[in-house]
Structures are given as C-alpha cells and as structure tokens.
Amino acid sequence: LERERGGMAIYFNGAQGDVYPRQTVEDHDDEKGLRTFEEAEAVGSAIAKAALEALAKAKLTADVTIDVQVTYPEVAVDNLMMKIGRLLRRIPRRLYKGRARSETWVVKINDAQIVTLPGQFFCRLGLEVKEQMKGTYKFLFGLTGDDLVYVLPPDEWDPTRKGEEEPLSLGINTWPAIKEQLPPL
Secondary structure, three states, X not given: OHHHHOOOOOOOOOOOOOOOOHHXXXXXXXXXXXXXXXXXXXXXXXXXXXXXXXXXXXXXXXXXXXXXXXXXXXXXXXXXXXXXXXXXXOXXXXXXOOEEEOOEEEEEEOOEEEEEOOOEEOHHHHXXXXXXXXXXXXXXXXXXXXXOOEEOOHHHOOOOOOOOOOOOEOOOOHHHHHHHHOOOO
C-alpha cells in the first residue's frame, strides 16, 4: 500500500473483543508455523490489496470539512478482580472517585465518520455503534486513546465463562456508561 500510494499505512483494530482466531486456539505451540512474520505479512498484503481496490474507486475532492468531538467518559470500576489488582499495584490506573476516566472521539471528514473506542469491545457493540453512525463511510477504531480492556454487552456478562473477558473488564455496566457518554453520532 505504501509502495503504491505513498504515505504511511496504519492498521486499526475495530470491535474484536470476542473474536478468537481459530489458528491460535488450535496451535498453542505454533507447530504449524501460523504465527510467523510471513503469515502476518500475507494477511497485511491481503488487507493492502483490498485498500488499494477501494482507493481506486474513491472520489477525490479539494473541498474538505472536518469536525471533531471528544468526550471523557467516566466508568465505575465494579469488578472485584480489578479492585484487587489495583490494591496489589498490578493495575496502576488512576481513578477519580472510584471511576476510570477515558476518552472517545467522533471525527467527521466529509461523508466519512470515525468513532474511537477505548478498549476491546465485543463485535455486537461495534455493530451497534456503526448502526447509529450517519456517515456514508463508517470507521470504528478500537483500543484507541486508552484501554479499558474488555467491554461486553451487559446481557452477555457471564462470570462463570472460562475466559479472560469478565475478569479483565471494569464491570457489567461499562458499555452502558460509555454509550451514554459518547459524543453525538
């Protein structure tokens, strides 16, 4: 992509907190060689090819408008494991009256819209945000500005799940708190 178009290509995660690439689950010791530089390069090349195809169809304009809105949502830390981690100084995050402060952005560039989310949001939450976005071209950037770790839909919260999502989340009400404090879409 950089070779063809110049500039610097940057990859952003979207909402992928509940996505597990099949190969890493099946191949913990990398016996198949799936977690190699060559494999990562092949995936990157495929993404670059798709980006070049999209850019070939893009309309160019010299008339550009940019609008930026930012909010600093505060989210209560309800998860006992996170509280214990803070007491043991394993999680050095500063809190404000028991709440984690983060940031979210909504950037509009003509008919493109970018929303940033501070953590690993479950895919369903990303789709919910995209449905509310008004831009023709919708971009969701996860793990931006901050990392509130996992953000789950409250109706999927399951403390008995054998995974890392709930133990590494601020709590069941993280998504409702962030959603309420997002900049207008």
